[in-house]
Amino acid sequence: MNNVTHIKNDLLKDGYYKIKHDSGLTIIVFPKEDYATSYAVFGTNYGSIDTVIKTSDSENPTSIPEGTAHFLEHKLFESEDLDAFERYAKTGASANAYTSFDKTCYLFSCSENFKESLEILLDFVQNPYFTQQTVQKEQGIIGQEIKMYEDVPDWQVLFNLLKIIYHNHPVRIDIAGTVQSISQITDKVLYDCYNAFYNLNNMVLAVSGNVTTEEVLEVANRLLKPSKDIKIEREVALEPCEVVDNYIEQKLSVSMPLFNLGFKESYDTPQRNLKEQICTRIILEIIAGDTSPLYKELFSQGLINTRFGSEYFAGYGFATVIFAGESKDPNEVSKRIKAEIKKIKQQGINEDEFQRIKKMLYGRAIMGYNDVESIANELVSCHFEGYELFDEIDVFKSITIEDVNQRLTQQLDEDFSALSVILPA
Amino acid sequence: MENSFNITEVAKGISVCNYKTNRFKTGRISFNITVPLGENASAYAILPYILSRSCGKYMDFSKLNARLAELYGAALIPSVSKIGEAQIVRLAMTMIDDRFALENESIYQQCAQLLCDLVFEPNFENGLFNEVEVNREKRLLLERIESQKNDKRVYALLRCEEIMCENEAYGINYYGNADDVKALTPKSIFDAWQEMLKKGIIQINVVGNANTDEISNLIKEQFDKIKRDEINRIETKVIKTANEVKKINEQLPISQGKLVMGYRAGITGQEENFGAVRVMADIFGGAPYSKLFTNVREKMSLCYYCSARLNRQKGIIMVQSGIEQENEQKAIDEINNQLKLLQDGEFSQDELSASVAGLKDTLLRVLDTPEDIDAWGYSQIMSKKFQSPQDIIKEIENIDRQQVIDAAKNVTLDTVYMLSGEEGEDNE
Numbered sequence: 001m002n003n004v005t006h007i008k009n010d011l012l013k014d015g016y017y018k019i020k021h022d023s024g025l026t027i028i029v030f031p032k033e034d035y036a037t038s039y040a041v042f043g044t045n046y047g048s049i050d051t052v053i054k055t056s057d058s059e060n061p062t063s064i065p066e067g068t069a070h071f072l073e074h075k076l077f078e079s080e081d082l083d084a085f086e087r088y089a090k091t092g093a094s095a096n097a098y099t100s101f102d103k104t105c106y107l108f109s110c111s112e113n114f115k116e117s118l119e120i121l122l123d124f125v126q127n128p129y130f131t132q133q134t135v136q137k138e139q140g141i142i143g144q145e146i147k148m149y150e151d152v153p154d155w156q157v158l159f160n161l162l163k164i165i166y167h168n169h170p171v172r173i174d175i176a177g178t179v180q181s182i183s184q185i186t187d188k189v190l191y192d193c194y195n196a197f198y199n200l201n202n203m204v205l206a207v208s209g210n211v212t213t214e215e216v217l218e219v220a221n222r223l224l225k226p227s228k229d230i231k232i233e234r235e236v237a238l239e240p241c242e243v244v245d246n247y248i249e250q251k252l253s254v255s256m257p258l259f260n261l262g263f264k265e266s267y268d269t270p271q272r273n274l275k276e277q278i279c280t281r282i283i284l285e286i287i288a289g290d291t292s293p294l295y296k297e298l299f300s301q302g303l304i305n306t307r308f309g310s311e312y313f314a315g316y317g318f319a320t321v322i323f324a325g326e327s328k329d330p331n332e333v334s335k336r337i338k339a340e341i342k343k344i345k346q347q348g349i350n351e352d353e354f355q356r357i358k359k360m361l362y363g364r365a366i367m368g369y370n371d372v373e374s375i376a377n378e379l380v381s382c383h384f385e386g387y388e389l390f391d392e393i394d395v396f397k398s399i400t401i402e403d404v405n406q407r408l409t410q411q412l413d414e415d416f417s418a419l420s421v422i423l424p425a
Numbered sequence: 426m427e428n429s430f431n432i433t434e435v436a437k438g439i440s441v442c443n444y445k446t447n448r449f450k451t452g453r454i455s456f457n458i459t460v461p462l463g464e465n466a467s468a469y470a471i472l473p474y475i476l477s478r479s480c481g482k483y484m485d486f487s488k489l490n491a492r493l494a495e496l497y498g499a500a501l502i503p504s505v506s507k508i509g510e511a512q513i514v515r516l517a518m519t520m521i522d523d524r525f526a527l528e529n530e531s532i533y534q535q536c537a538q539l540l541c542d543l544v545f546e547p548n549f550e551n552g553l554f555n556e557v558e559v560n561r562e563k564r565l566l567l568e569r570i571e572s573q574k575n576d577k578r579v580y581a582l583l584r585c586e587e588i589m590c591e592n593e594a595y596g597i598n599y600y601g602n603a604d605d606v607k608a609l610t611p612k613s614i615f616d617a618w619q620e621m622l623k624k625g626i627i628q629i630n631v632v633g634n635a636n637t638d639e640i641s642n643l644i645k646e647q648f649d650k651i652k653r654d655e656i657n658r659i660e661t662k663v664i665k666t667a668n669e670v671k672k673i674n675e676q677l678p679i680s681q682g683k684l685v686m687g688y689r690a691g692i693t694g695q696e697e698n699f700g701a702v703r704v705m706a707d708i709f710g711g712a713p714y715s716k717l718f719t720n721v722r723e724k725m726s727l728c729y730y731c732s733a734r735l736n737r738q739k740g741i742i743m744v745q746s747g748i749e750q751e752n753e754q755k756a757i758d759e760i761n762n763q764l765k766l767l768q769d770g771e772f773s774q775d776e777l778s779a780s781v782a783g784l785k786d787t788l789l790r791v792l793d794t795p796e797d798i799d800a801w802g803y804s805q806i807m808s809k810k811f812q813s814p815q816d817i818i819k820e821i822e823n824i825d826r827q828q829v830i831d832a833a834k835n836v837t838l839d840t841v842y843m844l845s846g847e848e849g850e851d852n853e
């Protein structure tokens with residue numbers, strides 16, 4: 001019998017059902033009865049940073065070429081007869097997939113024929129079909145995808161930064177790999193990865209929209225093939241505290257220099273919890289958000305434009321604060337940001353500022369529960385990171401200024417910072 | 426009526442487009458003001474940005490941003506764009522619904538008030554826009570124009586449209602051009618602001634659970650103070666058929682070639698029944714089931730993306746693809762060949778049904794976020810008759826093969842634009 005839990009939130013007046021299905025798969029259904037559409041994501045906890053296979057029933061870890069997770073995502077759409085896109089064409093659903101650093105997700109959105117579309121999704125993801133010939137064909141297509149990104153300055157400035165921040169962690173490699181690395185991918189490599197990582201115990205199905213749990217389970221019961229209960233051990237290389245280098249530049253066809261300034265963090269545990277993440281978001285708003293004195297100064301003096309922003313770039317085994325933007329003088333911006341951090345670290349964060357940012361982020365958090373697409377994708381991320389969707393709201397309420405000031409002492413260390421710049425060619 | 430578009434004219438040329446619903450946690454309010462796309466494009470282009478940076482009440486952007494933070498992180502999004510040959514000045518806001526306010530205050534009302542403050546009571550100094558602000562926004566607009574070059578896919582598309590429509594107003598960049606931006610003064614921007622409020626066709630979109638009557642009254646009060654005798658008439662020039670094919674090659678230091686092919690769609694832009702053209706363009710290059718995706722990408726492995734996008738108001742179809750430079754001719758030939766196959770009726774009933782089902786789905790999806798509903802209202806601003814997504818679905822549902830073939834036969838190639846890497850340089 002499937003085990004069902006109902007998770008609710010009183011403030012949002014929303015809730016979802018979480019089911020540990022007999023096949024091993026976790027299924028999450030978030031009904032939104034009055035919506036026109038439904039959105040489903042079928043994801044595996046396997047992304048570009050997984051460059052070795054190590055499962056509880058294998059003896060030795062095996063290395064796999066960079067870009068394999070993404071390559072596999074492309075190839076899974078194919079089968080011996082009709083590919084998945086041709087099948088979806090009959091239901092009207094629009095389908096897609098994406099690969100990130102730590103997961104691979106297959107999704108569709110539809111307004112009609114939900115069950116038929118879900119059948120297609122569960123079917124093609126569970127039935128791989130790779131041949132040497134179809135692998136070769138894809139090398140051409142993905143080769144062009146990689147080349148497309150070579151012309152995207154925002155992408156290049158980030159990966160250049162990651163390359164000088166991380167010595168060993170595979171977050172430093174491009175999600176799609178390189179033309180050279182994908183040339184090593186064979187049908188056998190794809191099957192090996194598929195068999196290891198596409199085990200239902202390592203996966204989740206999240207559905208949000210105009211659907212019921214019964215509808216989802218009816219299809220799931222028919223189509224899911226029980227998986228052997230194995231455990232996958234995510235292994236990422238050991239990473240020193242220090243950065244590789246503190247400056248990198250590249251020339252591209254851009255009108256104005258672009259920059260990414262990163263502050264690397266090191267921890268004994270691979271993942272940052274929700275409280276750490278939220279405290280960091282508050283800190284970044286206070287240091288460089290658009291109500292901050294620093295933002296005002298840089299903006300008024302013509303050193304940044306509206307594309308300036310910051311993010312907490314964190315995942316399994318990596319955590320870096322990144323400030324990004326366009327500037328005629330990235331070095332000066334970098335200097336000012338560092339000076340401001342020093343100042344705020346000395347003074348601490350004040351209560352008024354803290355309350356204002358908290359109110360703002362409370363509103364922004366609520367905005368995140370609006371559409372079926374972000375809800376379903378967020379459900380997948382939360383599941384893999386080991387918490388529930390509404391935990392964020394609760395953590396938010398409980399955070400104090402002491403928490404934030406305490407968190408501030410753990411991050412934004414200038415000694416572990418690096419600057420990546422793209423200059424006009 | 427709930428969950429449908431309701432349009433009310435509140436004054437001459439000014440309408441409120443309301444989509445009332447309580448299913449979202451957020452709402453969306455936007456001001457959309459249309460002016461003819463023309464010589465004065467730069468002055469209009471700077472307006473949404475200068476108006477959303479400060480106002481008489483919040484005299485610099487830090488004060489304004491603090492106000493937005495206080496409104497639970499409400500987002501204020503200025504933009505400028507074009508629909509056909511109309512330039513649209515747009516200020517949009519997303520806010521949380523009143524039921525989440527911590528002190529029972531109405532966030533919708535406060536946001537609507539803030540938008541009115543921004544649009545009608547700018548931050549003036551001696552009766553004109555503040556000079557420091559003007560200079561800063563000029564710099565930012567110049568940077569925006571310059572940075573259109575950064576995304577090469579967008580840049581190639583803009584260049585192709587510019588070349589294809591060089592003798593039409595549509596060829597004008599919606600940001601204007603650098604020389605005109607440099608010449609802007611507090612006075613010229615002030616004049617454009619007045620002109621826009623006096624003559625613009627204005628639509629205010631309100632999505633969510635706001636009290637629309639109160640918002641309509643707020644807007645009416647503002648416009649009562651403005652003399653609006655003569656409202657803009659904007660007609661987009663549409664060329665039905667291309668005469669000869671223009672072929673342009675340009676170079677930049679890039680790694681992948683960007684190919685753009687501009688077609689004339691064989692329509693006037695204001696047809697009553699437009700369904701067949703929509704379906705035809707979708708079978709051609711709308712989604713992964715389309716001819717361009719399945720052949721140019723999947724069968725020939727020439728590219729990662731290859732798609733066709735129809736611009737109804739201007740009556741053009743733009744095909745875009747990123748390819749190896751040496752495959753340029755091969756790709757051009759194949760794209761033209763796929764159009765020819767459509768014209769010859771070489772497509773199945775399945776392809777037609779897939780396209781209708783896909784389009785239908787995309788159209789219904791519009792109704793599931795406040796942002797998309799607002800964008801839909803915006804997209805209809807230049808149409809003679811407001812159509813909802815459901816109205817469009819009715820138009821496409823019963824399209825038959827012959828209608829698609831007839832629509833395809835009217836399509837002609839106008840311009841082929843190729844952006845490639847610089848010769849003699851190794852860009853690997």
